[in-house]
Amino acid sequence: MNAITQDAARLLDTAARAAREAAAVVARAPAPVKDLALREAAAALRRNAAAILAANAADLDNAPDLTAAFRDRLTLTPSRIEAIAAGIEDVVALPDPVGRILAEWTRPNGLVIRRVAQPLGVIGMIFESRPNVTADAAVLCLKSGNAVILRGGSESTRSAAAIHACLIEGLRAAGLPEAAIQIAPTADRAFVGAMLRASGLIDLIVPRGGKGLVTRVMEEARVPVLAHAEGLCHTYVHAAADPDMARSLLVNAKMRRTGVCGSTETLLIDAAVASVLLPLLVDDLRALGCEFRADDRARAIVGDLPAATEQDFATEWLDAILSVKVVDGVAEALAHIRRYGSEHTEAIVTQDDAAAREFLDGLDSAVGMWNASTQFCDGFEFGFGAEIGIATGRMHARGPVGLEQLCTYRYHVIGTGQTRP
Amino acid sequence: MNAITQDAARLLDTAARAAREAAAVVARAPAPVKDLALREAAAALRRNAAAILAANAADLDNAPDLTAAFRDRLTLTPSRIEAIAAGIEDVVALPDPVGRILAEWTRPNGLVIRRVAQPLGVIGMIFESRPNVTADAAVLCLKSGNAVILRGGSESTRSAAAIHACLIEGLRAAGLPEAAIQIAPTADRAFVGAMLRASGLIDLIVPRGGKGLVTRVMEEARVPVLAHAEGLCHTYVHAAADPDMARSLLVNAKMRRTGVCGSTETLLIDAAVASVLLPLLVDDLRALGCEFRADDRARAIVGDLPAATEQDFATEWLDAILSVKVVDGVAEALAHIRRYGSEHTEAIVTQDDAAAREFLDGLDSAVGMWNASTQFCDGFEFGFGAEIGIATGRMHARGPVGLEQLCTYRYHVIGTGQTRP
Numbered sequence: 001m002n003a004i005t006q007d008a009a010r011l012l013d014t015a016a017r018a019a020r021e022a023a024a025v026v027a028r029a030p031a032p033v034k035d036l037a038l039r040e041a042a043a044a045l046r047r048n049a050a051a052i053l054a055a056n057a058a059d060l061d062n063a064p065d066l067t068a069a070f071r072d073r074l075t076l077t078p079s080r081i082e083a084i085a086a087g088i089e090d091v092v093a094l095p096d097p098v099g100r101i102l103a104e105w106t107r108p109n110g111l112v113i114r115r116v117a118q119p120l121g122v123i124g125m126i127f128e129s130r131p132n133v134t135a136d137a138a139v140l141c142l143k144s145g146n147a148v149i150l151r152g153g154s155e156s157t158r159s160a161a162a163i164h165a166c167l168i169e170g171l172r173a174a175g176l177p178e179a180a181i182q183i184a185p186t187a188d189r190a191f192v193g194a195m196l197r198a199s200g201l202i203d204l205i206v207p208r209g210g211k212g213l214v215t216r217v218m219e220e221a222r223v224p225v226l227a228h229a230e231g232l233c234h235t236y237v238h239a240a241a242d243p244d245m246a247r248s249l250l251v252n253a254k255m256r257r258t259g260v261c262g263s264t265e266t267l268l269i270d271a272a273v274a275s276v277l278l279p280l281l282v283d284d285l286r287a288l289g290c291e292f293r294a295d296d297r298a299r300a301i302v303g304d305l306p307a308a309t310e311q312d313f314a315t316e317w318l319d320a321i322l323s324v325k326v327v328d329g330v331a332e333a334l335a336h337i338r339r340y341g342s343e344h345t346e347a348i349v350t351q352d353d354a355a356a357r358e359f360l361d362g363l364d365s366a367v368g369m370w371n372a373s374t375q376f377c378d379g380f381e382f383g384f385g386a387e388i389g390i391a392t393g394r395m396h397a398r399g400p401v402g403l404e405q406l407c408t409y410r411y412h413v414i415g416t417g418q419t420r421p
Numbered sequence: 422m423n424a425i426t427q428d429a430a431r432l433l434d435t436a437a438r439a440a441r442e443a444a445a446v447v448a449r450a451p452a453p454v455k456d457l458a459l460r461e462a463a464a465a466l467r468r469n470a471a472a473i474l475a476a477n478a479a480d481l482d483n484a485p486d487l488t489a490a491f492r493d494r495l496t497l498t499p500s501r502i503e504a505i506a507a508g509i510e511d512v513v514a515l516p517d518p519v520g521r522i523l524a525e526w527t528r529p530n531g532l533v534i535r536r537v538a539q540p541l542g543v544i545g546m547i548f549e550s551r552p553n554v555t556a557d558a559a560v561l562c563l564k565s566g567n568a569v570i571l572r573g574g575s576e577s578t579r580s581a582a583a584i585h586a587c588l589i590e591g592l593r594a595a596g597l598p599e600a601a602i603q604i605a606p607t608a609d610r611a612f613v614g615a616m617l618r619a620s621g622l623i624d625l626i627v628p629r630g631g632k633g634l635v636t637r638v639m640e641e642a643r644v645p646v647l648a649h650a651e652g653l654c655h656t657y658v659h660a661a662a663d664p665d666m667a668r669s670l671l672v673n674a675k676m677r678r679t680g681v682c683g684s685t686e687t688l689l690i691d692a693a694v695a696s697v698l699l700p701l702l703v704d705d706l707r708a709l710g711c712e713f714r715a716d717d718r719a720r721a722i723v724g725d726l727p728a729a730t731e732q733d734f735a736t737e738w739l740d741a742i743l744s745v746k747v748v749d750g751v752a753e754a755l756a757h758i759r760r761y762g763s764e765h766t767e768a769i770v771t772q773d774d775a776a777a778r779e780f781l782d783g784l785d786s787a788v789g790m791w792n793a794s795t796q797f798c799d800g801f802e803f804g805f806g807a808e809i810g811i812a813t814g815r816m817h818a819r820g821p822v823g824l825e826q827l828c829t830y831r832y833h834v835i836g837t838g839q840t841r842p
Contacts, residue, residue, distance in 0.1 A: 364445070
């Protein structure tokens with residue numbers, strides 16, 4: 001629980017009110033102006049690479065006791081800075097999501113009703129150690145006409161500030177308000193608490209980080225949240241699967257990157273093919289260093305698989321470990337997913353159209369895949385150009401959250417003097 | 422604050438879990454099955470009209486000290502019951518919102534990505550005395566494939582139960598789970614508190630009633646809420662307004678029904694036309710019994726208008742009272758609306774396209790009208806066939822909330838064995 005102090009509440013109030021003022025401006029900024037700000041920010045990042053690396057070095061010196069993985073996430077290099085700048089230019093190339101006419105119809109009385117895409121307003125971004133998120137998130141928020149308040153991990157304060165300075169240079173060059181991209185004015189945890197309760201000042205919270213952070217945010221937030229607490233994704237190898245396809249898809253879905261939310265954590269395989277196919281799948285994955293937690297029916301086929309506990313099927317491994325369960329068809333696969341899944345991404349491998357339809361229709365998950373790797377659940381892979389996160393909630397934006405999902409809509413009703421009877 | 426008791430938490434947990442089970446079924450029920458349930462419910466309402474009226478009479482006897490207005494809202498008549506049944510048949514005639522393909526595209530790697538409309542899940546409906554809301558809300562939730570838990574005012578318990586029994590008859594006739602439409606098992610306020618905190622069990626809360634109820638719900642809810650706390654709507658008569666159009670629009674926007682959220686509460690009028698037009702507008706409205714609260718510039722034109730306080734401009738009158746302010750153009754009108762408005766509905770009256778565009782683009786409100794009455798902000802008038810409420814928040818569904826807005830989406834990704842590089 002992030003308790004709120006008076007200081008934090010006051011700081012948040014000041015920041016958020018400035019952000020709302022700025023949001024009203026960037027919401028109406030023409031695409032070329034927003035793109036100019038972004039191009040100038042990218043140029044500033046390249047120009048100031050040395051200063052950013054120095055700030056990052058100071059952050060690293062200041063946190064000597066980090067794990068290697070944490071240190072790697074926190075570390076910036078010239079190539080990583082170039083990647084951030086190039087990523088900004090990719091976003092510049094994307095179409096402006098604001099002002100799109102999402103729907104338009106005419107009523108019998110002649111009223112023309114137009115649904116127009118509009119920015120959400122002020123986004124609160126809460127993330128952990130990756131300094132690059134400072135730029136990635138800010139850039140998507142600006143392109144979609146939103147203001148953003150960024151609250152990153154305290155370990156990356158200096159790196160984030162150095163990157164933020166470049167984003168501000170971009171805003172200045174385009175004559176846009178600097179308050180459109182703000183960094184939390186304090187590392188005080190109480191500021192996070194204030195953000196989560198800022199209904200009416202902050203319109204959406206996007207947490208990005210470990211399950212602990214995201215769950216805490218979801219539990220405390222009074223402001224709407226778009227996020228996923230975990231991605232406990234399933235790949236279901238159906239009786240009518242193409243064996244070779246099943247093998248290449250499972251290897252990719254589990255092992256391409258084991259730490260991403262779209263990686264497969266559990267293999268469900270039909271009994272009808274398990275006796276032949278499961279040993280091959282196990283060999284493929286073992287050759288890549290994958291471990292297993294298997295149910296009794298799977299262990300009856302591959303004897304040396306470690307036994308899975310109930311808890312194993314509810315675990316998002318984010319590692320080279322795969323839970324394995326043998327099932328008898330689509331219904332049992334869906335029942336397992338409904339019980340243990342996180343409504344993130346599930347895939348079926350089959351050549352049987354009816355089975356695929358039954359599986360996809362039976363899912364409540366944000367994304368259902370048919371003969372594709374669960375690791376395709378990603379804003380870039382979806383063609384969004386970029387993503388600020390992935391949402392597994394039930395509200396109106398689900399799956400990869402890109403520029404379109406950072407917009408809501410409003411109506412324009414155009415009449416000729418109609419009065420309501 | 423609705424404190425939660427253990428009893429209430431347990432009751433809510435039981436109800437919500439049953440609702441989730443039912444939601445999984447109705448989400449996949451074919452349109453003809455849902456429509457059969459609705460037609461049978463309408464038939465049951467007509468068949469059981471006498472029993473419903475008796476239950477309503479008992480509710481009325483049980484609450485002798487009601488205001489006339491409250492009594493009227495609570496009272497059912499044969500014609501009101503017929504209207505409820507006819508309303509259900511109107512919803513039957515609407516297209517099924519579930520399963521619509523909202524977007525579909527193909528990636529360079531051949532993946533076909535399809536965005537498909539899907540019900541939200543379990544809706545929690547919290548409302549006050551109108552018994553008809555029991556049917557209206559339940560019918561929209563069922564048609565959109567959602568389960569619903571209805572918590573109405575304690576004064577209408579018997580009436581709601583009698584109507585609910587008819588809805589259950591419909592579900593039974595169609596072989597749909599009765600838990601898809603539930604009434605709160607207790608009138609205990611603690612049950613409302615439990616609903617508002619049921620993250621993961623209830624997907625959306627829709628409060629309908631007075632500002633007090635809605636504000637309380639918004640403040641307490643951990644579950645997403647679609648609602649409007651108030652509709653402080655403005656009609657702005659621009660310098661280039663057609664005088665006759667301005668007169669008929671304002672009369673309709675203010676006086677057609679003064680108690681609805683889309684009624685105009687404040688008139689903004691350009692100084693350039695106020696001296697001629699304001700006296701005519703005042704006469705029109707006075708003839709219909711409207712009172713005024715006017716700023717000094719307006720009172721300099723029509724001397725006997727009562728003076729407006731700061732607070733008056735922040736007041737949703739819901740009555741035959743109009744706040745009046747003279748402004749100098751679109752920018753000042755927008756500034757006033759941003760300061761005092763509720764982001765519900767605002768209208769501009771003008772023959773000047775540029776001014777209209779500036780006004781509509783400058784609004785953050787859910788609905789902006791041009792040469793039309795603010796009272797058109799309504800699901801029926803928008804062509805949605807019906808509405809469960811109107812949302813003024815910034816999330817992804819705004820304005821009238823109809824069947825489409827009671828759906829979210831999921832993705833179906835169809836491949837041919839693609840793996841992610």
